[in-house]
Amino acid sequence: MALDHIQPKPISDHKQSTVYTCPTPPESTTPGLLEDLDDLDPLHSPKSNGSSVPWPGSTFIISSVSTGHAIALRGGQVVLAPPGGRESIHWECVETKGWLGFRNPVSGKFLGHDGRSGKLRCSGRAHEGWEWFCVRQTPEGGYVLLMTHWEKLWPVGTMMEGGEKVLAKVENAVSDGIVWKFIKV
Template sequence: MNTVNTKISDLISEEPTSIYTPGTSIHDTWETPSFAVPRGGEKFIIYLKGTNKAITNVNGEPLLEEVVDTTDKRVQWFCVERNNWIGFQSIESFLYLNHDGGDRMVANGPQFSRYEYMVPRHHPDGDYQLLSPVHYDHLKKAANLDNGPILKYFDHLLHTDTSESTVMDNEEEFYIIQTLSTLLVVSIIFTLNAFIVMVAACNNLVSDGSVERRRLGIVGSTTLLETKNINPRYHVPGPVLLAMYQISYELMKELLQRHGRDYQQSLKPTE
């Protein structure tokens, strides 16, 4: 079986940035050239595009290292396929490329199962992106950080801290927190509105200490509702109630609109 020297490159040359962390990017992502199609039953050497560095099995950890000898089993990966999933098995250790349950790529999978699944996605420029279902709900892209040897899986949004370790951008968590805060404020305002309406309803029953009688229809009979001797000092003037309601309503509307604009802005792709 011939070894196919397959270039796996950095994911496009774009630099996706986070809304809240401008100027950060994924330095390298992965693709294979158009002439090499990842398929089961073939051997591959997986290079970083534009370099002589390839994914190398170093004691169970896939690291980017310079390829000195293409016959070195540490740089050779046997491609397997099952249920339309692609996987790469080390020729040296017979273990699979996988992830550690988080975002780090490792090479210690004893069998081809969920953690070892990969999706080589063809890119319009040719080649293939290496994706992995690190979580059930989405695929993450394989990349190395700051030209280093360590490989991880990233979303399209990320940033690095001062120690150059990888941290996922907290945008999703931020929006969860922001959503909860908005709902809390809206709930308070809604409660205030309900209180205002209740006071307004009480105003309709309040007179200057006299007795009011109102009739309520109750299935087949009539009941008198009496409101007696309500202290007039609790009477809130109508214009004040109206002003309070309008202010709280406008505040609630502005909060919801602002949150909607911010959320829509966060969904716009980076140009």
């Protein structure tokens, strides 16, 4: 294999000294490298599922990756509803003491849990401990929503109440939480 194209070539300057340089090949990227970079861009990665990064100062629809249903406020109750209904599905992301919070712009109240059963509610007038969230990205794409309860983080999932599945902080491992995507609006 001839390597003449990468051998140093002498260049003379006006002082009669010689400098050796290697020419730069016309291809400046490795084949396949740009395709691999897509995984570094969460909005354009095949793993992103169309999700944005939850960030204070933005408004989102918080939707289950598996069902497409969104966290919604219906008649004062937090539900998981299919898109296109009359429920309020927009959540303003805020930050207090490093914790994320989600305020419903229609009610002006914060998403949180009730502290006893762990059921999600939207009744907090201020962004305090029961309304604090941590969002953790999953290796497969999407995010797990974690809520504080004393000194522990609990994933948001579903539990049975009165024969129905309701959104709640669930005590089981993070793997039992719902994987969410955040659609910026």
